Amino acid sequence: MKALVVEPGVAGSARVEDVDAHVAEAEVPVRVLELGMCGTDREIVEGLFGVAPEGEDFLVLGHEVLGVVERDGHGFARGDLVSGIVRRSCRHCLACAEGSPDSCLTGDYSERGITRLHGYARELVGEAPDQLVPIPCELGRLGVLAEPTSDCVRAIRHVRAVGGRQPWAPQRALVTGAGAIGILVTFLLRLEGFDVVTSSLEPAKPLVAEAGAEYVQAGDADLGLFDVVVECAGNAQLMADALGRLHRGGVACLIGIDGRDQRVSLDGRTIGVDTVLGNRALFGSVNARREDWLAGIDALDRMRRRWPGALEQLLGLRVPIDRFADALAYTGGKATLVLSE
Ligand SMILES: [Zn+2]
Ligand SMILES: [Zn+2]
Structure with missing residues (x-):
């Protein structure tokens, strides 16, 4: 399956290529619909930031995801809209133990598409159920703003x-x-x-x-x-x-x-x-924990109702994955990659 990958530390190494589409039994299969791009992605593509998973020499980009669940199970139903929490516990600090990897005290955390964990810039991704957050269907594609809003x-x-x-x-x-x-x-x-x-x-x-x-x-x-x-x-x-x-x-x-x-x-x-x-x-302040994700998604819904059409204007550029360079260069608002319709 198609994915947007980069060799961390190597400027200009970003490219679309085929990667393995395996989803583990314990994971929820999520088809990626749309993916927000931001300054962090730009820095990774410029070789200034990002760490590949252990034992690998490339990193799948993407941390601002809107996806749809492919199969019933693990508390989700086929068709549910979801996003995924970016930062994961380091497993050995007080903050992470208390559910606040956003406040991790060691820096040994992993982050989807940024640090030691492949991201969402691919057609299908397996995700741990406890790292998924539901996006209300009324929010639709505005759900791609869940990560930055959180x-x-x-x-x-x-x-x-x-x-x-x-x-x-x-x-x-x-x-x-x-x-x-x-x-x-x-x-x-x-x-x-x-x-x-x-x-x-x-x-x-x-x-x-x-x-x-x-x-x-x-x-x-x-x-x-x-x-x-x-x-x-x-x-x-x-x-x-x-x-x-x-x-x-x-x-x-x-x-x-x-x-x-x-x-x-x-x-x-x-x-x-x-x-x-x-x-x-x-x-x-950096990152967000689960309660911030839920509060952010709720705030997006309130914004959508109070200022109809405004958030859509913020999503100023929407391009297929092959045009990732245009998305990274865009400064008029939030650019997104469309992985499937
Ligand atoms: Zn971002
Ligand atoms: Zn930690």
Whole structure:
């Protein structure tokens, strides 16, 4: 069967080729319908990231899956829409033992399509039943957003946990970056009743206004202070700047990645005085555990009903697996690969 594979560490090695289609008895056979592509896939294809399964020299890509169950069994019925949890337990840390591989303390976890575990960029995949999450049929192809949404929901859950360590009534939020993640965070914060300002380098982002948020092109405009800042642009300078944009008790959450070799600057008083006297916090968030997946899928359904058609606009490019390079190069929103109709 066709799969999109890459040799981790080797730039430009991504290709579509035939791989084994074996599904074990203990697994649920899932036919892959559609697969989201993101910056992580881009980094793997550029040779900067990714680890092949032990004893193998290639990795099947793909971690944002929407699939359909092929056969009754293991608590699933043929025709059920599903997605699959990306990160799996390291089997030897406290966080993983408590069902939170998103907070793994060893780094020995595996991740579908990223780290030590083949991904979903293939026509058929066998998946452990406890790693599948049901997608309501009303959600349809929007279910392909379950993975990125679960990461955003996890980040906001942690914002509330960090901010909630002291009395706090957050109202105003800033989202930096308006790619697929920035847009999803904007919608999620609006669902939760925040006043949201979203900024990026682009002159306009109509989906931001559709979410009822204010769009500002990044520049010198003074946007005032915020209770919450979520950095989604993947820009280390913006991450440092986030500390200076917080109200008293404010929380800045970093979910973009910036691996460039560089130094960033920060006004000394911002960290040396204001962060202390203002009880501000800055933290990073990655991945999601099962409860975040379920909350994310529920949030997608609420977004779909509140803003009909908006999420469909976010899914801006839909191409067959052979056109993976176009999907990886796409910056207008979320690009997806179609594995079967
Ligand atoms: Zn992703
Ligand atoms: Zn662990």
